[in-house]
Amino acid sequence: MYACMALGSTLAMATAVAGGLPGSVDAAPPRFGTVVIDAGHGGGDHGASGPGGLLEKDVVLDVAERLARRLEREGLDVRLTRSNDAFVALDERTRLANEADADLFISIHANASTYRRVRGIETFFASPEATDEAARELAQAENLAFGSAAAKVSDGDPLLAILGDMLANEHLTASQEFARIAQQEIARVESAKSRGVKQAPFVVLMGVRMPAVLVEIGFLTNHGDARALAGDTERDRLARGLAEAVASFRQRQDARLGIAGAGGGR
Numbered sequence: 423m424y425a426c427m428a429l430g431s432t433l434a435m436a437t438a439v440a441g442g443l444p445g446s447v448d449a450a451p452p453r454f455g456t457v458v459i460d461a462g463h464g465g466g467d468h469g470a471s472g473p474g475g476l477l478e479k480d481v482v483l484d485v486a487e488r489l490a491r492r493l494e495r496e497g498l499d500v501r502l503t504r505s506n507d508a509f510v511a512l513d514e515r516t517r518l519a520n521e522a523d524a525d526l527f528i529s530i531h532a533n534a535s536t537y538r539r540v541r542g543i544e545t546f547f548a549s550p551e552a553t554d555e556a557a558r559e560l561a562q563a564e565n566l567a568f569g570s571a572a573a574k575v576s577d578g579d580p581l582l583a584i585l586g587d588m589l590a591n592e593h594l595t596a597s598q599e600f601a602r603i604a605q606q607e608i609a610r611v612e613s614a615k616s617r618g619v620k621q622a623p624f625v626v627l628m629g630v631r632m633p634a635v636l637v638e639i640g641f642l643t644n645h646g647d648a649r650a651l652a653g654d655t656e657r658d659r660l661a662r663g664l665a666e667a668v669a670s671f672r673q674r675q676d677a678r679l680g681i682a683g684a685g686g687g688r
């Protein structure tokens with residue numbers, strides 16, 4: 423009985439994550455044009471917190487909005503999964519991206535550690551298998567915001583692992599490519615310690631049918647990172663770096679489709 427209930431909730435979760443299965447035959451994909459930016463947390467879900475009441479939900483929303491403004495100036499259609507301090511459920515975030523048929527999904531988060539010296543930026547793409555234990559724990563902590571069923575994804579649930587594999591593989595190469603470009607752009611300055619590109623089972627990435635990454639823009643529990651993230655300079659630097667990464671990825675994606683003058687505006 424208990425097993426049945428567990429299976430039931432797993433399947434419900436799987437449906438919420440998948441939002442319908444991929445595989446429909448589409449016409450030739452159009453030119454790269456739509457980006458969904460997902461600011462983590464919101465409302466009663468504060469995410470990580472740092473000194474002086476600095477909250478992840480506020481920092482990531484501000485960076486998301488700065489990035490959105492830059493991408494709009496590049497002529498891209500930009501959608502934000504939230505544009506105010508409200509909690510948005512997992513299926514609303516993924517549905518917005520899937521219904522917009524977006525070309526790229528960028529989830530923005532800030533990190534926390536029990537060790538105050540841990541700092542730096544890391545970029546993730548989805549995989550049922552985490553790069554390491556720390557990545558698995560991070561995905562579990564971030565997934566927990568969407569409820570206990572979502573957190574199970576990072577616990578190696580076999581059904582969800584299969585589903586996640588299927589969803590993540592479709593855009594695995596492109597997600598990995600954008601993750602690499604993004605990490606390079608935002609973590610190349612000396613002051614920003616790069617923790618590299620990693621994989622972990624983030625439910626929000628597993629639920630979208632497009633290249634998708636999750637960027638952890640620094641540790642609010644680290645004094646240096648928190649101080650930087652509290653200010654305009656670092657938030658702008660992150661938004662600029664991500665915008666440059668999008669421009670470069672856009673050019674590659676359009677070039678792949680044989681679109682001439684890719685990335686040169688419209």
Ligand SMILES: [Zn+2]
Nearest residue numbers: 462469531532
């Ligand atoms: Zn977060």
